[in-house]
Amino acid sequence: MDRKIAVLGDIHANLDALEVVLADARAQNVNEFICTGDVVGYNACPNECCKLVRELGCAVVQGNHDHYCAFEESLEDFHHLAAAVVAWTRRQLSSDNAAWLRSLPYTAMVKGIQVVHSTLDMPEHWGYVFESVEAEPSFSYQKTQACFHGHTHVPVVFEHQFGTVGRLEPGTIELRLGRKYFVNVGSVGQPRDGDPRACYCIYEPSKHLLEYRRLEYDVAAAQARIREAGLPDHLADRLARGR
Numbered sequence: 001m002d003r004k005i006a007v008l009g010d011i012h013a014n015l016d017a018l019e020v021v022l023a024d025a026r027a028q029n030v031n032e033f034i035c036t037g038d039v040v041g042y043n044a045c046p047n048e049c050c051k052l053v054r055e056l057g058c059a060v061v062q063g064n065h066d067h068y069c070a071f072e073e074s075l076e077d078f079h080h081l082a083a084a085v086v087a088w089t090r091r092q093l094s095s096d097n098a099a100w101l102r103s104l105p106y107t108a109m110v111k112g113i114q115v116v117h118s119t120l121d122m123p124e125h126w127g128y129v130f131e132s133v134e135a136e137p138s139f140s141y142q143k144t145q146a147c148f149h150g151h152t153h154v155p156v157v158f159e160h161q162f163g164t165v166g167r168l169e170p171g172t173i174e175l176r177l178g179r180k181y182f183v184n185v186g187s188v189g190q191p192r193d194g195d196p197r198a199c200y201c202i203y204e205p206s207k208h209l210l211e212y213r214r215l216e217y218d219v220a221a222a223q224a225r226i227r228e229a230g231l232p233d234h235l236a237d238r239l240a241r242g243r
């Protein structure tokens with residue numbers, strides 16, 4: 001059977017969005033999953049989202065929110081809103097889910113596909129990749145045609161060929177032989193590209209085909225969970241804006 005892989009990340013404890021994405025992936029006859037990290041943070045259902053991702057039995061890499069929510073490290077340098085959410089999430093996480101998050105690797109290789117949350121050159125430093133110049137260092141460490149990442153919550157594909165890096169906008173994209181692709185899969189739980197719909201990718205390696213999918217979910221329900229948990233209103237408001 002040909003592989004049909006759902007690649008998702010930056011779930012950020014948004015159960016309502018995650019459930020819609022998983023249902024859509026299964027409706028598309030996906031037979032494999034990959035997660036680019038940040039299962040928790042920002043939203044109100046960290047344990048529920050950990051449970052669903054763990055049940056997939058798939059490769060998952062550690063994101064910065066996974067790291068700081070699972071390790072008792074200082075939040076002194078954090079923005080005060082981010083620090084408040086990390087502290088809240090630490091109190092909510094079960095000991096088992098915290099231990100699972102701590103066990104996640106920074107990078108993974110999955111049958112010829114690389115996975116990282118931020119960058120391949122320094123994955124533990126949580127660098128952001130918004131532009132081609134920021135993507136370029138990772139290609140020196142990329143051994144496969146496709147590497148999937150997240151962290152910025154902005155879907156985009158960086159294409160490397162003949163020593164240059166170009167930028168492809170999300171859609172349905174054919175990955176060409178002889179080129180490498182550093183693929184940001186966007187965010188399931190907190191999109192930041194101005195589109196509030198949940199975002200993930202389906203990748204078919206045998207066809208060299210990548211498809212971005214955007215899905216409506218119950219934003220109001222996710223917002224209500226945030227407010228009921230006593231988390232900052234800003235986190236609820238931004239879900240509707242996709243920013």
